[in-house]
Amino acid sequence: MQVLIDRYHPDTSPYTQCYDVDESMLSEGMMLLQLLQHLREQDPSLGFRSSCQEGVCGSDGMNINGKNGLSCITLVRDLGQRIHLRPLPGFAVIKDLIVDLGPFYQHYQAIKPRLAPEPSVAADLGQELLQTPEERAKLDGSYECILCGCCSSSCPSFWWNPDLFPGPAALLAVQRFVVDSRDIQRKERLEALNSATSIFRCRHIQNCTAACPKGLNPSRAIQALKHELLSQ
Amino acid sequence: MSALSQALTYQTFHFDVVIIGAGGAGLRAALALRQQGHKVAVVSKVFPTRSHTVSAQGGINAALGNAGDDQWQWHLYDTIKGSDYLGDQDAIEVMCQDAPKIVRELEHMGVPFSRQEDGKIYQRAFGGQSQHYGKSQAKRTCAAADRTGHAILHALYQQNLHAGTEIFSEYFALDLLRQNGSDLLICGVLVQNLQTSELSVLWAKHTLLATGGAGQIFRTNSNASINTGDGLGMAQRAGIPLQDMEFWQFHPTGVAGKGMLISEATRGEGGILRNANGEAFMGRYAPKVKELASRDVVTRAIALEVEQGRGCGPAQDHVLLDLTHLPHDVIENRLPGIREISRTFLGIDPLEAPIPIFPTCHYMMGGIPTNLEGQVILPKQPMGANHSEQIAVPGLFAIGECACVSVHGANRLGGNSLLDIVVFGRRAANAIHQALLMAPHELAVTEDTSNISALLQRYQRWLEPANPETELTVFSLKTELQKIMERHCGVFRDQAHMQQAVNQLEHLEHQFAALRLHDQSALFNFERSSALELENLLAVAKATAYSALARQESRGAHSRVDFSERDDQNWLKHTLFYAEKAQLTYKPVNLTPKHHAPFVPEKRVY
Numbered sequence: 001m002q003v004l005i006d007r008y009h010p011d012t013s014p015y016t017q018c019y020d021v022d023e024s025m026l027s028e029g030m031m032l033l034q035l036l037q038h039l040r041e042q043d044p045s046l047g048f049r050s051s052c053q054e055g056v057c058g059s060d061g062m063n064i065n066g067k068n069g070l071s072c073i074t075l076v077r078d079l080g081q082r083i084h085l086r087p088l089p090g091f092a093v094i095k096d097l098i099v100d101l102g103p104f105y106q107h108y109q110a111i112k113p114r115l116a117p118e119p120s121v122a123a124d125l126g127q128e129l130l131q132t133p134e135e136r137a138k139l140d141g142s143y144e145c146i147l148c149g150c151c152s153s154s155c156p157s158f159w160w161n162p163d164l165f166p167g168p169a170a171l172l173a174v175q176r177f178v179v180d181s182r183d184i185q186r187k188e189r190l191e192a193l194n195s196a197t198s199i200f201r202c203r204h205i206q207n208c209t210a211a212c213p214k215g216l217n218p219s220r221a222i223q224a225l226k227h228e229l230l231s232q
Numbered sequence: 233m234s235a236l237s238q239a240l241t242y243q244t245f246h247f248d249v250v251i252i253g254a255g256g257a258g259l260r261a262a263l264a265l266r267q268q269g270h271k272v273a274v275v276s277k278v279f280p281t282r283s284h285t286v287s288a289q290g291g292i293n294a295a296l297g298n299a300g301d302d303q304w305q306w307h308l309y310d311t312i313k314g315s316d317y318l319g320d321q322d323a324i325e326v327m328c329q330d331a332p333k334i335v336r337e338l339e340h341m342g343v344p345f346s347r348q349e350d351g352k353i354y355q356r357a358f359g360g361q362s363q364h365y366g367k368s369q370a371k372r373t374c375a376a377a378d379r380t381g382h383a384i385l386h387a388l389y390q391q392n393l394h395a396g397t398e399i400f401s402e403y404f405a406l407d408l409l410r411q412n413g414s415d416l417l418i419c420g421v422l423v424q425n426l427q428t429s430e431l432s433v434l435w436a437k438h439t440l441l442a443t444g445g446a447g448q449i450f451r452t453n454s455n456a457s458i459n460t461g462d463g464l465g466m467a468q469r470a471g472i473p474l475q476d477m478e479f480w481q482f483h484p485t486g487v488a489g490k491g492m493l494i495s496e497a498t499r500g501e502g503g504i505l506r507n508a509n510g511e512a513f514m515g516r517y518a519p520k521v522k523e524l525a526s527r528d529v530v531t532r533a534i535a536l537e538v539e540q541g542r543g544c545g546p547a548q549d550h551v552l553l554d555l556t557h558l559p560h561d562v563i564e565n566r567l568p569g570i571r572e573i574s575r576t577f578l579g580i581d582p583l584e585a586p587i588p589i590f591p592t593c594h595y596m597m598g599g600i601p602t603n604l605e606g607q608v609i610l611p612k613q614p615m616g617a618n619h620s621e622q623i624a625v626p627g628l629f630a631i632g633e634c635a636c637v638s639v640h641g642a643n644r645l646g647g648n649s650l651l652d653i654v655v656f657g658r659r660a661a662n663a664i665h666q667a668l669l670m671a672p673h674e675l676a677v678t679e680d681t682s683n684i685s686a687l688l689q690r691y692q693r694w695l696e697p698a699n700p701e702t703e704l705t706v707f708s709l710k711t712e713l714q715k716i717m718e719r720h721c722g723v724f725r726d727q728a729h730m731q732q733a734v735n736q737l738e739h740l741e742h743q744f745a746a747l748r749l750h751d752q753s754a755l756f757n758f759e760r761s762s763a764l765e766l767e768n769l770l771a772v773a774k775a776t777a778y779s780a781l782a783r784q785e786s787r788g789a790h791s792r793v794d795f796s797e798r799d800d801q802n803w804l805k806h807t808l809f810y811a812e813k814a815q816l817t818y819k820p821v822n823l824t825p826k827h828h829a830p831f832v833p834e835k836r837v838y
């Protein structure tokens with residue numbers, strides 16, 4: 001079996017390195033991350049991020065055989081005899097599979113991802129802000145985002161305007177607060193998206209939804225936000 | 233020019249407070265301090281939302297009483313009993329009293345807790361919880377489905393973004409800065425940018441360690457790879473002892489053969505443990521509460537079932553966690569993350585088939601000793617006659633899993649860890665705020681009067697290239713360390729095994745001293761950061777093995793075949809391990825809560 005990895009270090013030209021992997025070292029149920037860790041033990045210069053190893057921390061987003069995903073929850077046996085790994089597209093590469101997610105984080109920060117409850121109620125720690133199970137259920141599908149970047153990195157609108165278009169992850173975060181019954185800034189949040197380079201830059205090709213390793217649907221969330229915005 | 237001949241240079245920054253670690257504890261403290269207007273920096277070796285709090289599943293305990301009668305006093309009792317009476321009762325009292333307010337505060341910050349029909353926060357049953365001091369099962373664990381840690385960590389990060397906290401993301405903390413000759417005045421931290429390898433000195437009036445756990449000392453664990461006890465290593469190197477390091481929680485339900493966590497929430501929602509005969513065996517170990525006994529009890533039960541030949545699978549090496557009888561909507565709505573983990577890592581849908589599980593190293597009850605305000609403390613005369621008198625280390629605080637306050641004693645209750653980090657994160661921030669108001673003046677320490685040059689000298693070895701012929705690598709040493717600990721310091725322990733652990737760790741330490749790096753790149757040098765982490769893991773493992781070997785009793789998670797009973801006469805005391813000479817000393821357990829009659833140690837039955 002062959003693992004091809006697009007290698008990059010600023011001191012040299014980029015190249016694709018081919019590792020021949022003896023299949024005897026593959027175990028049943030082995031994840032791609034374990035295979036990468038094994039390769040790094042042979043070659044400590046191989047660069048990639050990881051942490052929780054169970055798909056919750058969002059560190060190890062990468063492009064796996066052409067599709068974005070998390071290495072720690074991708075089974076090696078599903079990837080065929082030739083695995084090609086590339087850094088997440090659309091971001092500047094720092095080293096090998098490590099990209100600069102700075103622009104991605106900045107878009108997230110720019111949408112003001114923070115609950116804004118009624119200040120007088122929020123100050124009272126003797127009370128909970130009540131929410132019915134139905135109201136709470138509206139957050140399902142958006143609060144679970146792990147900020148891995150797989151969605152925004154698969155989005156041509158984001159590739160084209162990484163400075164202007166918030167990208168699916170940031171827009172999903174907007175939706176998380178817009179639908180929260182405790183939040184009082186719904187209108188301002190929607191207004192902030194009202195420009196040709198913001199939410200309307202999304203053309204719903206649904207690459208984001210296809211890429212999300214958590215099974216979330218940013219495209220649908222964006223659609224819902226557009227409806228809200230246009231019906232205001 | 234070789235790397236060696238380059239003088240090490242560094243940038244310098246000044247802060248009121250530097251917090252090391254951006255998990256729930258660090259971010260909660262940072263938020264409170266930032267909101268008070270202090271100049272705060274958070275140092276994290278990963279982007280904040282990648283910290284291990286994100287993996288916490290089941291929930292956070294608070295006697296809100298949303299799902300039946302509850303009182304903080306019952307929470308206090310349960311936690312003390314759960315700790316096998318080693319927890320400090322004054323600290324546990326503070327935590328349980330603060331809990332309801334702290335959870336409502338999190339809710340106001342946006343944490344998407346699951347809800348009951350009446351709109352209040354959903355609370356589920358967890359192990360070791362009771363109403364009326366042990367009479368009936370309580371439902372005290374506040375949950376956001378089974379992603380409570382993720383929900384809390386993201387909300388805290390969001391709040392810190394809003395507050396404008398300065399975050400040094402992907403910076404590794406190397407060592408604490410100390411004033412030369414002083415009585416251990418801590419004045420900041422030496423850090424390294426992981427991307428560029430540039431060093432920085434962060435001077436701080438107060439330094440707060442919030443570096444989390446170190447479960448990576450065991451081969452099978454539920455911890456992130458970043459959980460390497462960096463704060464504990466730094467504290468030890470600064471001359472601070474570690475407390476109660478023999479107590480490690482093995483979570484009963486890890487994915488068999490892999491170690492990732494299957495939340496206690498599965499049992500709280502009605503899951504049943506079965507052996508190879510299909511028997512729901514917990515009734516034999518905890519007749520009253522069965523699956524909802526304390527974690528140490530359930531873990532030993534599973535280990536014994538397997539040891540006595542009733543394990544499942546071809547190798548008879550695990551038991552089954554059966555959820556198939558639960559209504560589908562309970563699994564879909566309350567345990568979606570568990571279902572995802574089971575399907576991903578085992579190819580098993582818990583709706584249809586039981587999950588193979590086996591205990592996995594999960595949590596470190598011990599840590600850096602602190603008082604109720606998170607201030608790091610140590611005995612005034614470590615080996616003197618009156619070793620119970622404790623003094624604070626000026627400028628240094630510790631909170632969360634890296635600290636030992638001690639609210640978990642010999643065994644932590646599920647749902648108390650998320651609580652611990654938020655309660656003591658907030659308390660430490662308050663204490664630091666007060667200290668800054670009292671003494672707002674600048675630090676008097678300079679480069680020349682601190683240990684900076686010694687720290688830089690220590691760092692030099694990582695610039696020396698490894699002999700290309702050597703088979704010694706950071707990876708092989710880490711694997712060896714994990715095997716030693718698993719073989720000799722696991723769920724069941726005895727003198728002979730632990731002595732071997734001590735001996736083998738000493739040998740490993742010698743090998744580590746000879747370790748150098750093959751990769752000299754300055755750009756995200758993973759080999760180097762792994763080596764720095766391994767140094768800390770070694771420090772943690774050594775403290776564990778020495779402390780465990782000395783404690784000749786069984787208490788909570790420390791279970792000895794050769795001393796199978798708890799011995800309050802001789803061992804109702806906290807261990808303190810000093811690394812420098814591998815010395816042990818002890819200090820008394822606090823048995824006097826302020827607002828409740830003391831709880832006298834009793835036999836622990838579930």
